[in-house]
Amino acid sequence: MEGIFGNLAIGFTEVFKLQAITIAGVSMTLPFNILMCLIGVILGTLIGVLPGIGPVATIAMLLPVTFNLAPIAALIMLAGIYYGAQYGGSTTAILVNLPGESSSVVTCLDGYQMARRGRAGPALATAAIGSFFAGCVATLVVAMFAPPLAEVALKFGPAEYFSLMVLGLVAAVVLASGSLIKAIAMVILGLLLGLVGTDVNSGVLRFAFGISEMADGIGFVTVAMGMFGICEIIANLEQKEHREVFTSKVGSLMPGKEDWKRMWKPILRGTALGSALGILPGGGALLASFGAYTLEKKVSAYSHEFGKGAIEGVAAPEAANNAGAQTSFIPLLTLGIPSNAVMALMIGAMMIQGIAPGPQVMTERPQLFWGMIASMWVGNLMLVILNLPLIGMWIKLLTVPYRYLYPSILLFMAIGVFSISNQPFDCFLMACFGLLGYVCVKLGCEPAPLILGFILGPLMEENLRRAMLLSRGDPWVFISPSKPISMGFLLAALALLVIIALPALRKKRQEVFVEET
Amino acid sequence: MKIKSQQDWWAGLMFIGFGLFFVVFALGTPEFIDRIVGVKLIGGYQMGSSVRMGPAYFPVLLGGLLAFLGLLVLLDAIVEEGPKVAKFHFRPLLFIAVSSLAFAYLLKPLGLVLASAALVFVSAYGGHEFKWKEVAIMTVVLAMFSVLVFVKGLTLPFPICPSFIDNCPIR
Numbered sequence: 001m002e003g004i005f006g007n008l009a010i011g012f013t014e015v016f017k018l019q020a021i022t023i024a025g026v027s028m029t030l031p032f033n034i035l036m037c038l039i040g041v042i043l044g045t046l047i048g049v050l051p052g053i054g055p056v057a058t059i060a061m062l063l064p065v066t067f068n069l070a071p072i073a074a075l076i077m078l079a080g081i082y083y084g085a086q087y088g089g090s091t092t093a094i095l096v097n098l099p100g101e102s103s104s105v106v107t108c109l110d111g112y113q114m115a116r117r118g119r120a121g122p123a124l125a126t127a128a129i130g131s132f133f134a135g136c137v138a139t140l141v142v143a144m145f146a147p148p149l150a151e152v153a154l155k156f157g158p159a160e161y162f163s164l165m166v167l168g169l170v171a172a173v174v175l176a177s178g179s180l181i182k183a184i185a186m187v188i189l190g191l192l193l194g195l196v197g198t199d200v201n202s203g204v205l206r207f208a209f210g211i212s213e214m215a216d217g218i219g220f221v222t223v224a225m226g227m228f229g230i231c232e233i234i235a236n237l238e239q240k241e242h243r244e245v246f247t248s249k250v251g252s253l254m255p256g257k258e259d260w261k262r263m264w265k266p267i268l269r270g271t272a273l274g275s276a277l278g279i280l281p282g283g284g285a286l287l288a289s290f291g292a293y294t295l296e297k298k299v300s301a302y303s304h305e306f307g308k309g310a311i312e313g314v315a316a317p318e319a320a321n322n323a324g325a326q327t328s329f330i331p332l333l334t335l336g337i338p339s340n341a342v343m344a345l346m347i348g349a350m351m352i353q354g355i356a357p358g359p360q361v362m363t364e365r366p367q368l369f370w371g372m373i374a375s376m377w378v379g380n381l382m383l384v385i386l387n388l389p390l391i392g393m394w395i396k397l398l399t400v401p402y403r404y405l406y407p408s409i410l411l412f413m414a415i416g417v418f419s420i421s422n423q424p425f426d427c428f429l430m431a432c433f434g435l436l437g438y439v440c441v442k443l444g445c446e447p448a449p450l451i452l453g454f455i456l457g458p459l460m461e462e463n464l465r466r467a468m469l470l471s472r473g474d475p476w477v478f479i480s481p482s483k484p485i486s487m488g489f490l491l492a493a494l495a496l497l498v499i500i501a502l503p504a505l506r507k508k509r510q511e512v513f514v515e516e517t
Numbered sequence: 518m519k520i521k522s523q524q525d526w527w528a529g530l531m532f533i534g535f536g537l538f539f540v541v542f543a544l545g546t547p548e549f550i551d552r553i554v555g556v557k558l559i560g561g562y563q564m565g566s567s568v569r570m571g572p573a574y575f576p577v578l579l580g581g582l583l584a585f586l587g588l589l590v591l592l593d594a595i596v597e598e599g600p601k602v603a604k605f606h607f608r609p610l611l612f613i614a615v616s617s618l619a620f621a622y623l624l625k626p627l628g629l630v631l632a633s634a635a636l637v638f639v640s641a642y643g644g645h646e647f648k649w650k651e652v653a654i655m656t657v658v659l660a661m662f663s664v665l666v667f668v669k670g671l672t673l674p675f676p677i678c679p680s681f682i683d684n685c686p687i688r
Contacts, residue, residue: 065671068671068672179525179590181586181589181590181593182525182528182532182590184586185528185532185583185586185587185590188579188582188583188586189532189535189583191579192535192539192576192579192580192583195575195576195579199562199572201570201572202562202563202571202572204562204563204572206543206562206572206576207539207542207543207576230613230614230617233609233613234606234609234610234613237606237608237609237613237643237644237645238606238609402644403641403644403645403646403651404651404655406640406644407636407637407640407641407655407659408637408655408659410613410616410617410636410640411620411633411636411637411659411663412663413617414617414620414621414636415633415663415667415673415675418620418621418624418675419667419673419675422674424618424621424622424624424625425621426621427617427618427620427621428618428621430617431613431614431617431618434613434614434617435610435614438605438610439531440531442524442602442603442605443524443525443527443528443531443602444524444525444528444599444600445528460575461575464570464575465570465575468567468568468570469568469569472568473566473567473568475567
């Protein structure tokens with residue numbers, strides 16, 4: 001325990017550190033990291049509130065801006081966007097019945113009903129309190145579980161890493177909605193696209209077709225912005241705008257005595273479930289909120305009220321999605337494996353900063369590692385303090401029509417992509433990936449698995465090569481008894497696939513996603 | 518044979534297409550085709566051995582797997598009922614794509630102000646409603662904002678003014 005608090009202390013000193021910086025020619029001393037955290041959570045809340053732009057597109061959009069920042073400041077801001085978006089998403093879910101974020105879909109069910117009964121204030125407060133509590137617990141969970149996991153991971157060889165990546169990718173697609181085969185195919189397409197560019201081992205230029213801009217491979221930011229940003233804009237423009245804002249008085253914010261009594265248990269359960277699901281590869285906020293709602297519906301004494309404005313139906317999923325959002329940093333920080341598209345972007349951000357994600361981050365850069373964890377707690381505190389009084393402002397933002405928003409989003413994306421290498425070619429590629437993403441969505445293929453594959457492609461090839469070299473070309477090395485960890489990972493991956501492929505479960509899985517959405 | 522799921526059918530074809538694309542470009546064209554055409558069409562890369570994998574090894578492996586999965590999706594399309602392909606909306610698709618390309622290729626010759634104006638204008642035209650006054654105001658605001666934030670604030674090396682004007686009033 002002492003170690004944890006010692007480490008967290010390192011983190012907090014890093015977060016509150018004063019730095020001399022120069023902005024637009026003026027130099028000053030500021031607590032820069034905390035400022036970036038603030039910017040991150042405000043931006044996150046903003047995009048969480050605004051339907052039609054998600055955290056993936058926003059983080060992709062801001063990646064080029066972070067090139068000039070110190071690694072810690074960049075990562076703190078990007079992380080803030082992610083959990084800030086969970087907060088903002090719940091606000092729109094409750095007030096407008098529109099999930100600003102996919103993870104707040106379930107909050108719509110009871111949150112909006114509460115708002116319709118004139119209890120929007122307590123619903124919003126419950127969401128905020130639940131999220132804050134979950135955020136505090138999840139910060140401790142990350143601080144407790146990350147070091148031992150990283151220690152284990154440090155002993156992994158190339159064979160173990162390859163198998164771990166296979167398991168991570170399989171788990172990520174199994175837990176996603178939609179067709180399993182198509183999701184796996186998207187992962188493989190992503191892996192292949194990740195191989196474009198110069199092969200590090202032989203120096204051969206692969207799949208570049210004589211285009212000099214492709215020598216370094218396809219930019220990660222370019223793919224993410226195309227597949228998520230551009231594609232989202234086009235998809236949003238398909239539908240005519242219609243948005244009813246439920247502004248008829250938010251009312252008193254504070255929950256009553258009865259509310260407090262009813263919400264603390266669901267918050268505890270939601271936090272526990274969310275933290276656990278977040279650690280799993282493929283987990284994260286979305287799965288956590290679905291899981292918590294379903295669980296609460298089963299165990300709650302008020303289960304008959306669910307769907308009609310039960311406070312438990314807001315408290316549990318909101319606590320769970322925030323806990324899940326935060327603990328999904330554990331596989332990222334300790335193993336270097338992304339569990340969802342946002343985490344894939346975080347890996348991209350670390351690589352841009354010259355940090356190889358993996359277990360060595362914690363030992364080699366303790367300030368960065370613990371600073372980021374401490375910033376999560378600080379960020380959550382900021383969200384509670386900022387958001388409850390500012391709710392009126394966020395509601396106003398909801399009335400901004402989409403036709404003002406998307407040209408601005410598009411402009412910032414284009415500037416961001418152009419600035420990567422100062423070449424028009426990247427914008428061209430972004431448009432191409434936007435088109436690919438649009439086609440994929442139309443054909444029922446989720447773009448998120450592709451981005452996971454894309455980030456892991458080169459790493460997987462490298463580890464496969466090394467493992468095969470060490471085993472003198474014996475493919476059985478991955479499942480030989482001399483490598484029990486690698487064998488375990490692969491068996492787990494296989495088990496997951498088999499379980500999901502069973503017809504009975506397949507149907508059930510579809511039902512779960514249909515019922516809740 | 519009847520296709521029961523249009524969506525899966527086309528998705529399957531797409532995956533097979535991508536899979537074969539990567540396999541063919543990694544391996545190069547087979548010799549008999551080269552002989553017919555008379556030239557080496559696609560060079561391909563070294564396959565190497567399983568001990569020392571060449572640059573073609575992993576792409577061929579993955580490409581083959583992707584094509585195989587595509588085939589499975591295709592079979593699924595014949596066996597199981599599924600949704601139709603949702604309608605493509607070409608208007609937003611076209612205007613969004615064109616506007617980002619316009620920005621990219623106009624930025625160096627015309628500068629950030631005009632390039633962002635072009636992007637905002639073209640993309641706004643792809644939406645449902647296009648009101649001249651609104652779009653004009655938005656163009657001015659966004660152009661100013663991007664100059665201030667990205668060039669002045671974040672010091673991106675973008676030209677602000679068209680390159681053919683020598684003494685630009687805004688610097």
